[in-house]
Amino acid sequence: MTAGGEGDRFGRQRLIAGWSQERLEAATAVVAGVGALGNEVAKNLALAGVGRLILCDPDTVEPSNLSRTVLVGDDDVGRPKAEAAVRALRRMNPGLRAEPRVADLAVGVGLGELADADVVLGCLDSRRSRLRLLGRCALVDAVLIDGGTQPWGGEMRLRQQKSDAPCYGCTLSAAERAVGDQPWSCRDLVASGPEASSIASTALVASWMTLAALRTLFAVPLPYSVLRVDALSGVSEPVSVRRDPDCPHHHPLEGPVRTLPLSCRATVGELLAALEPGEDPLSWSEFVIPRPCPGCGHYPENRRTSHTQADIDASSCKHCGALVRPGFSQRLRVADPDARLAALGVAPEDILSVRRPEGGYAWRRLEK
Ligand SMILES: [Zn+2]
Ligand SMILES: [Zn+2]
Incomplete structure (x- = not known):
């Protein structure tokens, strides 16, 4: 099978001016969210021949997903979306390296992986995510192509590298941006019903996102930040937005990032031993730390620290029946030294911020 020959599955697209199949095959794309939009985007990139895809989603397939998902079917109901999608993608393109991450974004894909990815595709359905x-x-400073669908269209927002162009955050008010800071308990109280959506607008927005990803991979930056896609008026057009000087999303982490000789499978104790004495490493997401019962002082039976929802729910004390609420922390130093970093929500190849004993922060990256 020769490139461009009869047996070349990518022969037709190699004819496109400006196309580079080799560049595509060398690329890594992260797809955040494997719902309807993530299915379409991942399908497009896999068929086009992207080399490596990381698919991240904590959820399992539900029957209500099936009218909008090309990669998952009836047999997959109840299975993690990311795993079901990866199986289908490998059938579509046997040359693809696809990795499922069944986890929330901050836990499933490390900052180091986002930094190394050629493009990140945001296929999420809440403003907070x-x-x-x-x-x-x-x-x-990763390239982000973020999509959102509406009943008859949708929108795409770009974050390009080393640019001070307006981002998604710039288009929101300070109050709207603060939605992301609310604790999960308040967030759940305001949860609304499902968004209206169909495969037609999903496929439309996913195609725009894929085209933007391809232009990015072929090093041809797009001359706009926000695109509005509206089938009702028959118009897809760039929307002009202004850079908000108060938007916090324009400050890459500063200073050198040193790589530690351990991965997220290492324990807290091993991490502390690899750091300088007194350095205080922080996780990006909060994990649960056991606290004694306010009634009798006993600790819960299971004193392991972790970040799973089951551990977060308050439970009643086995000795006196009082309600015991767990504590939360991001300081890995206070976690069980035998706990694995991954179990505390540290993502693969994450970059941890480390508080220095003399003040200030350093950045430490984990190995693969
Ligand atoms: Zn911004
Ligand atoms: Zn008690």
């Missing part, structure tokens, strides 16, 4: 992804991409 979209802002969180934007914030993480801005920290490591």
